[in-house]
Amino acid sequence: MPYFDAASAAPLHPVARQALLASLDEGWADPARLYREGRRARLLLDAAREAAAEAVGCRPDELVFTPSGTRAVHAGISGVLAARRRVGNRLVVSAVEHSSVLHAAETHAAAGGAVTEVPVGRSGAVDAARFAAALDSGTALACLQSANHEVGTEQPVAEAAEACRAAGVPLLVDAAQSLGWGQVDGDWSLLTASAHKWGGPAGVGLLAVRKGVRFAPQGPSDERESGRAPGFENLPAIVAAAASLRAVRAEAETEGTRLRALVDRIRARVPELVPDVEVVGDPVRRLPHLVTFSCLYVDGETLLHELDREGFSVSSGSSCTSSTLTPSHVLRAMGVLSEGNVRVSLPAGTAAEDVDRFLDVLPRVVAEVRERLGAPAAAAAPTAADGPLVVDALGKRCPIPVIELAKVFGEVPMGGTVTVLSDDEAARLDIPAWCEMRGQEYVGEEPSPRGGTAYVVRRVT
Amino acid sequence: MPYFDAASAAPLHPVARQALLASLDEGWADPARLYREGRRARLLLDAAREAAAEAVGCRPDELVFTPSGTRAVHAGISGVLAARRRVGNRLVVSAVEHSSVLHAAETHAAAGGAVTEVPVGRSGAVDAARFAAALDSGTALACLQSANHEVGTEQPVAEAAEACRAAGVPLLVDAAQSLGWGQVDGDWSLLTASAHKWGGPAGVGLLAVRKGVRFAPQGPSDERESGRAPGFENLPAIVAAAASLRAVRAEAETEGTRLRALVDRIRARVPELVPDVEVVGDPVRRLPHLVTFSCLYVDGETLLHELDREGFSVSSGSSCTSSTLTPSHVLRAMGVLSEGNVRVSLPAGTAAEDVDRFLDVLPRVVAEVRERLGAPAAAAAPTAADGPLVVDALGKRCPIPVIELAKVFGEVPMGGTVTVLSDDEAARLDIPAWCEMRGQEYVGEEPSPRGGTAYVVRRVT
Structure with missing residues (x-):
């Protein structure tokens, strides 16, 4: 049965499975202990860190394993924001970052921090110059994904990194969707990723923090993973994550x-x-x-x-x-x-x-x-009509408002308008999108006296 | 080769291994998705939650899976402290809690919170009355382990829970060391545990929060695990954790x-x-x-x-x-x-x-x-000596100061004293302990004019 949702979670790679099995027997002990079982676990952890660091393109001591990509993002963002508090409290993110980044930004804003969301174009990419322009002297951190998780668009990470370097702002790159396909271009400062996206097991994320980036881990202290990821290491899964990253890279x-x-x-x-x-x-x-x-x-x-x-x-x-x-x-x-x-x-x-x-x-x-x-089979031809047309789609959920619009559109005279009343949030996006696809003019929206929003569309073709 | 450090990490239980293997194939997808693979993962997650909740003695919707016992403790403590901020800012802990609890307490204190450490007796147990006395009207949370991880002593959890209930203070029980052996007695409010302590895999902790306990998860929001444990669920390991908890309980x-x-x-x-x-x-x-x-x-x-x-x-x-x-x-x-x-x-x-x-x-x-x-083979017999004896163990590490003390002790006349100079922190504990074991009188300590501390011991037998 074809599974076409690798961007959510990829099935376990055979190499991950093999490495997981092998390290269940060798890697269950505490790598902080000095006895035989602990030393064996430490060797596995060190080897996994080296392999992952090589794939990421950083030094092993710059990379820690976290319990997930989400936790890597949270730890990375909070660690830099805290360490650079004196520089400023601005966090710059693209508008299409993963929810883990945007939720961290919300937390920052709720605590009084400033957040700048850099918009994207219709392709989903930020404009590098616009990203650069968002960096000011009070910017503590900027975040830009390597590629978007919903539409696949690659971001101009190398250019953004250059701009950040010039502005003295560290750049965190969420590479969750792309790391299995190759190293991230450009001179990033922090990088995060998630093993289950490349066919590694669940329970493993990566956080790389370049030497020289000011970083202050938040939350209670813990001696594991350089103090950046508290809790007992998820060792067999870490070994499997690193082994499968190598394997998917080779392919x-x-x-x-x-x-x-x-x-x-x-x-x-x-x-x-x-x-x-x-x-x-x-x-x-x-x-x-x-x-x-x-x-x-x-x-x-x-x-x-x-x-x-x-x-x-x-x-x-x-x-x-x-x-x-x-x-x-x-x-x-x-x-x-x-x-x-x-x-x-x-x-x-x-x-x-x-x-x-x-x-x-x-x-x-x-x-x-x-x-x-009951969607219209084809674009209806215009017919004459008296007075302004109003479609009442209040209380109806997506895609009904757009369907209702399309159904009556045949009655709209050339140059005339139709107003769609809708209280579904999706209409705000989908009615203009329909106009774009149909080559009609989207006039705008205004609050509807009957509740919801009135969207006005003019027939131009 | 005998491994006698189960309290750090237990070898993987055969049932955990079996469950892990089985769920690698069935449980890699995102349980939040509605397609077949997602539904299968969701079923596994729900079943694991039910099994774990039954073993803990709570409702399934009271229990979430975290990436480790440490993270369960951090999330549990911060969630209650934040939710009960208006009640007060006092956190009560025993002096012998796991480092994850004490580090969370340090973080709380660093942020201006109040922390009361309840001392323990020589057996390692807190006195329930003394624990109760530490609870005041401004206490937001109290923490008491079910049993100590270093010496095995059980704590009077049921009595502490009763006192907490009477004072209107939620009690968090860190059950990391005991959960594999049985349910925690008494009417606790929150419970934490760690799967790799009972033979489950690494990467899985439990956090149970009773209905009615005010709780506000800290950090960026996330929809997984009732918003209490961000990040993609470590599913095959969660299944293995729950299955092995049942198995060890049966044995x-x-x-x-x-x-x-x-x-x-x-x-x-x-x-x-x-x-x-x-x-x-x-x-x-x-x-x-x-x-x-x-x-x-x-x-x-x-x-x-x-x-x-x-x-x-x-x-x-x-x-x-x-x-x-x-x-x-x-x-x-x-x-x-x-x-x-x-x-x-x-x-x-x-x-x-x-x-x-x-x-x-x-x-x-x-x-x-x-x-x-060069430790003394047996307690030396007293010999006559002139003037007060001083042992200079400055710069020498444990156990040398105590060895030096024991070596000269034969020269101390009955009723006379010997002073040990030491700058090793362990001496503060070990010199009084030596006196206790030997039946000699520990007089006390004072700063040494030559640096470190002067410990004074009187010969009484």
Whole structure:
């Protein structure tokens, strides 16, 4: 059954499994102890640290193992912010960072710190010059991911690092999505990653802090992992994480090329096979294995459910999926359509046939969901109408407001407007996105006297 | 090769190994996802939580999995202190808590909080009435371990919980050393534990917070584990932790009885076989598998090293072992001898023959270390001497100051005193302990004009 959500968690790499098994017997003791079992554990830990440091491109004593990528990010950000408190309290982040970074930024802001979010363009990338311009003399730390976890777009990390260097600001790079594919370019100061993203086991993150970066670990002190990651080391998993990082790196070029071609196939074929689709993210400067697209008039949760029934495991940044009621902050920051959003991220070893079968199944599944929701089959031709048109979609969840808009749009005379009333947060993103896709003019929004928001669209084609 | 340091980390239980292997294939995906692999992971996580909650004696929704026992303690303490800030800022702990608790207390004190350390008696137990007396109207939280990790003494947790309940103060019980042996008695509010102490894998701790306890997780928010333990769940290890907790519990009564008898054998035989030994910790109210003793005139690090050469892995609370230069805070709080300290903690399945061989080897090893250090073979008979005796042990590390004291003690006339000058922190504990063991009078200490401290001992027998 094809699992296409490697960006959430990759299946365990065979090398990780093997290393985990081997070190269960050799690596259960406390590496801080001086007896035989402790020394054996210490040797394993040291070797894992060396292997991971080599893959990251840092010195072994610059790298510690944390319990997860999230904890690495939290520790990295809080450690620099505390150590550079006298320099200033500004934290600069891109608007499309992983939630672990943005939540750390919220915590910083709640404690009185300043946070600057650097916006991204429609491809999901920050503009390096704009990132540089956000750095001021009171900036304690800047964070920029190596590549986006939802749309795969690579960030200009090397340029950002140069700008940070020039401004005397340390740069933390969240490399969770890219580290398995290669080292991060540029002169970063801190780097974080997560083993289960590259086929290592859960329970292991990496935090690298370059020598010379001021760093003050927060929280209660602990002598393990240079005082930067309290608690007994998750040793067999650490060994497996390091071994599998080496292994995926050895395969990265070949496998990256192969998956890139499969993703290119998806990028090209989906808009041909499925009407009213927007493929998002940079088509070239991107992760090899990840592609995201959004389908108009489709409810993300139903789409995921139907794809799951067909045997495909994918994820979505749509609102109305599982616990979330707002579209992903990434899609929002990019200003792209969020409804019917699907992220496909191929694990290493994905068979071309599985991708073909996905392309085979997807059009039918989307069509069925649209039919069930009563979506318009095609753009309606304009007909005459009296007075301004108002669509009341209050109380209706995504994608219904956009579907209702599309249904009445045929009645809008050329140059006329239609107003959609909606209290679903997704409409704010999806109605302008619909206009963009349809070549119509998005006039703007205003508070609706009947509650929610009134979105105004003008017919121009 | 006998491994006698289960209190640091127990070898992986066969059930843990089996469960870990099985869940590597079923439990690598993100349990927050709705597709097949995610649902499977969620089922495993839910089942593990139910099993662990049953073993702890709480509701599944009261229990979260953390990356370690240390992180469970840190999260538990900071969460209650923050939530009960308006009640007060006092944290009450016993003086012999695990370092994770005491480090959290230091962090609290550094941030302006108040910390009360409740002292312990010579057995290592707090007095329940004294613990109760430490609770005031401004106490936000009290912490008491279920049993001590260095000497095995059980704490009066049920009485402490009753006192806390009466005072309206939540009680956090660190059950790291005892949870494998059984549920914690009494009406605790929070409980923490660590899987690798009961034969589960590294990377898993437990934090239980009773419904109704005010709790505000600190640090950046995260939706996993009820917001109390950020980061991707360490799932296969969590499954293994829960499965092995059930397994060790099923064996606890039988194995506890067997190990208790082996420990009783050590407690009885060591003082018979080795001269000048103090067995510490409560002989009855204690963990079944753990015993600690200290040997006069012995350097802890050398002793550990020699025992390791003989194939025995034990640990020590002596100063001069590995990184530490001060005696363990537990031995210090108990006021017992720290030099030549050995902790034996038997993992489940320890063979009686291995214990016998240990008892066979220990006397010879101790005698050899003593001989090498020039320790006195027996208490010297008094001889006449002129003027007050002064032993200058400045610059000499434990156990040399006590050895020098013992060597000259024969020259001290009855009723006369000898002064030992020492700048080793261990002397503050070990010279009074020597007096106690020898039945001599410890007069007291004063700053030495030549640096360090002058310890005065009077000959009374």
